[in-house]
Amino acid sequence: MASRPSWLGWGPPSPRTARSAAGAALAFVVLHPDLLAATDWSAVTTAAGGVVALAVAAALTGTAVGSLLLNTPLAIVVTMLLPITYDVAAALLVPSVAPWISTLAFSAWLAHPHVTWADGPADVPGAGQALTSLLIWVALPLGLGWWRQLRRDVA
Template identity: 35%
Template sequence: MSISSGAVPALGHSLDISSTQPTPFGRLVRVELRKTWDTRAGFWLLLSIAALTAVVMVIQLSVVVVQDITVTYNDFLTSTNFSVAVLLPILGILLLTSEWSQRTAMVTFSLEPRRPLVIVSKLVVGVGLALAAVLVALVLATVCNALYGPLSGDTVTWDASFAQTGAFVLLQLIGMLTGFAFAALLLNSPAAIVIYMVYSFVLPGLFSLGAALIGWFEDLQPWIDFNFAQGPLVDATMTGKDWAHFATSGFIWLVLPLCIGVWRVLRAEVK
């Protein structure tokens, strides 16, 4: 069968890649969001954040009712900080390191060679999931505080101010972003998780010990210990000096690792 001469230009025109449109940013975000629960690790991590937060709230409600302890809405909200704050950074880590640990970076950066957009889309997904986790925590704290009144017979107190709620949201975003920064810096899930755990649970103790034993280090600690600098933020009692401590230590432990990590991702060889 022969092909007419008129069919060839038509075929060539249909295969003209110069008219191919770039991938919309919204589609990149949807793809990265889908990746968070497509894998076993991502699915169970998302489920664990919600389940662990709920378990912590139920245990707290049971204890305060049985022991006849007076609590407020802010107490319930504060108790969710531990479960959410521990797991959200791991989510931030897996968002980025999964490309290398699961060896999908070649496919991702081949389909979308604009690496900055891929990084930003992952960051948008991380922020969105962090806000979703915060919303779950707020709902659970509201439910538990509402149940506390009938179960204990005490007056229900709704004492969380806008500043306290905003500080709670900011703390969770900082935790996720710190995990994301360590992930970009190391591009390895186990290493990033270990380093984050050391940063969160070992370094604060070492810094406190140094402040207790060395006089001049006590004055230096707020400027270099990001966890310590976030203390007043938990109580929403930040002053101008506290914000200076927060900004300086945050630059050391969040901004600087994030910038170096993003630079590394942009230049990393994909194998």
């Protein structure tokens, strides 16, 4: 089997990429030591945690939708378009229910978890809204997709 180039996203990054990233970080530190000292590292870690939470939630949703649809390209399109179109439509049509059926409630809660059942601080969804989002957009499609794959005719 031929090896795939790492720049296509398959496999680990090359040593050249790692050296470039390290060089860019070193250049930033040398050129802007005042910005490094003034950096609020708690805000940086909070933002990084939010990015990781969104990536985890998107990967879970994409896997669940892919398993339900049994069609990878369609699952990618649905996973990319659904949070934008569905959440906007839900907010316009049923604003009182929209936070509970939002596709992004689980990832927003993962970024800033708290134990409040409904809305939390600074419009962060509560645990109930996050669990509802997780059930609707991850557990239900994953369960239905698993059921479909078990009953699929293998030719």
